[in-house]
Amino acid sequence: MNLLELTGVEKSFGAVQVLHGVDLTVDAGEVLGLVGDNGAGKSTLMKSITGVYSTDNGHVRFDGIDVTHLDPGERREMGIEMIYQDLALASQQDVANNIFLGREPTKRMFGLIPSFVDKKKIDRQAQEMLDQLGVHVPSVHIPVGMLSGGQQQTIAIARALTFKPKLVIMDEPTAALAVREVESVLKLIDQMRAEGIATILISHRLNDVFEACGRIVVLRRGNVIADLKRDKTDMAEVVSYIVGAHG
Ligand SMILES: Nc1ncnc2c1ncn2[C@@H]1O[C@H](COP(=O)(O)OP(=O)(O)OP(=O)(O)O)[C@@H](O)[C@H]1O
Numbered sequence: 001m002n003l004l005e006l007t008g009v010e011k012s013f014g015a016v017q018v019l020h021g022v023d024l025t026v027d028a029g030e031v032l033g034l035v036g037d038n039g040a041g042k043s044t045l046m047k048s049i050t051g052v053y054s055t056d057n058g059h060v061r062f063d064g065i066d067v068t069h070l071d072p073g074e075r076r077e078m079g080i081e082m083i084y085q086d087l088a089l090a091s092q093q094d095v096a097n098n099i100f101l102g103r104e105p106t107k108r109m110f111g112l113i114p115s116f117v118d119k120k121k122i123d124r125q126a127q128e129m130l131d132q133l134g135v136h137v138p139s140v141h142i143p144v145g146m147l148s149g150g151q152q153q154t155i156a157i158a159r160a161l162t163f164k165p166k167l168v169i170m171d172e173p174t175a176a177l178a179v180r181e182v183e184s185v186l187k188l189i190d191q192m193r194a195e196g197i198a199t200i201l202i203s204h205r206l207n208d209v210f211e212a213c214g215r216i217v218v219l220r221r222g223n224v225i226a227d228l229k230r231d232k233t234d235m236a237e238v239v240s241y242i243v244g245a246h247g
């Protein structure tokens with residue numbers, strides 16, 4: 001059984017149809033590369049998986065359940081996480097707070113009233129999390145906005161992992177990163193795979209896709225036009241599908 005199965009997913013914005021009946025599967029622990037030209041519909045397709053967009057037609061099944069009509073919160077509960085292109089981190093807040101943003105552990109006053117946020121606990125758990133992932137930041141106390149792009153990306157991944165996801169969708173995680181930072185993000189994906197977490201990696205950087213992904217799906221004008229095993233294809237072939245050389 002596939003972890004994720006999309007069948008016939010269609011999505012329009014007004015009169016413009018962006019997804020034309022997309023079929024797609026992802027297995028548990030699989031790292032799938034999703035590529036395609038600007039405007040091909042990649043982000044729209046991913047938001048249809050997380051529930052940010054409701055689809056016009058078709059079905060989304062996850063972990064054996066039809067989640068087509070579940071809202072984003074319910075899908076997250078089931079183990080679907082997405083890291084958006086803009087990361088959605090709070091740049092003024094420190095690293096630890098960002099990792100637990102919105103669900104900070106609280107201290108109970110006199111063991112009764114859940115009152116103030118337990119900052120010490122947040123800091124400790126955040127540090128443990130980063131150590132476990134092998135992520136190095138100068139300190140969990142510095143504002144996220146002061147970190148490099150690559151460090152911010154790893155913080156966003158660490159945050160996603162605290163939800164214990166089964167599937168993590170990453171939209172262009174390496175686009176703005178230096179070479180060494182790219183390596184640490186790809187290493188994290190590999191670590192996640194080793195723990196059985198599936199990843200969908202959207203990227204225009206085919207080097208990264210070929211390094212991280214066992215399978216590559218090409219989306220063109222809202223259709224899946226190629227589904228290729230990495231070991232049975234090469235960059236020239238993938239590019240030819242992206243640019244539409246196959247019609
Ligand atoms: N909320 C929206 N309302 C109207 N049109 C939209 C909306 N979101 C996306 N579109 C349109 O849908 C098409 C696909 O956009 P999408 O963002 O999914 O492409 P993409 O493959 O992620 O591209 P990129 O690689 O540039 O990120 C585009 O033509 C875009 O203008």
Ligand SMILES: [Mg+2]
Nearest residue numbers: 042043044171
């Ligand atoms: Mg996009």
